Amino acid sequence: ELYEEELRVRELQEKIKNALAILTETQRRRVLMRFVDDLTLEEIKDRLGKGEEQTGGRTKGSIVADIFESFLAAVYLTKDFDTVKNICEGAKVASRSLALLSGEKRNALLIKIADNLRASASKIIEANALDLANAKANGISDAMLDRLMLNEARIDGIADAIVKIASLDDPIGAGEIFTRRNGLEIHKMCVPLGVVAMIYEARPNVTPDASSLCLKSGNAVVLRGGKEAINSNKAIVSVIRATLLECGVDENAVSLIEDTSRESANVLMSMRGYIDVLIPRGGKGLIKSVVER
Secondary structure: OHHHHHHHHHHHHHHHHHHHHOOOHHHHHHHHHHHHHHHOOHHHHHHOOHHHHHOOHHHOHHHHHHHHHHHHHHHHHHHHHHHHHHHHHHHHHHHHHHOOOOHHHHHHHHHHHHHHHHHOHHHHHHHHHHHHHHHHHOOOOHHHHHHHOOOHHHHHHHHHHHHHHHHOOOOOOOEEEEEOOOOOEEEEEOOOOOEEEEEEOOOOOHHHHHHHHHHHOOOEEEEEOOHHHHHHHHHHHHHHHHHHHHOOOOHHHEEEOOOOOHHHHHHHHOOEOOEOEEEEEOOHHHHHHHHHO
């Protein structure tokens, strides 16, 4: 974990250096010194040796730059880490009560989610329109735009798929029974995994699909979709979480990480102890990143 943290810090420091590199020397010094003055880091003078103090002390560019980079890295990584960790902690707690729900209650919950998605179609389509507008402005291909687009027919199709999932046999409790020669029966049973995390790209239909499959199997889910579909995903998850509350189920059984930066995905990949299974759904680059981390 310390090694992974070190890699993230190095990656962020490199980004900061690249950002500072486009500034003139005067602009860099102005930014860095404003940072020092605003945070009143006078105390670092007391920790400098005489040689450092004589060659510039607290105004020495290399020292100030190191402090600036370290401060930004600490704040930036801690923000992402805490946000994602809180989401994963909530999902872990929700997974325990979700695992105790009967198959009938989980099926009823899924049917209610399907009904509420249909009823909220206009709200979801409105959010999807924002994603489509942003995607067009960013030059996304027509094929990607089609994957991103939601309309009433597609939302109906999503709801129908959820109802079909509800009609499937309950996977929990199924299994095999082995009887040994001495008469001892060994039961091999299917049980919930706990918390499933999914990282995926610009397909908003994955959000209700993954949520429904996880709820059907008694698992909580943490979703981290791509930036292209963020408004659509937020609208869909909002409906699902409201339905969970309506049915007396912990809303954290379905959670969305709204930060679509690479850093949030990297932090999610490090949530051992909270996430039991991590599923990448996307291209080779995404899958490779998950495997490596």
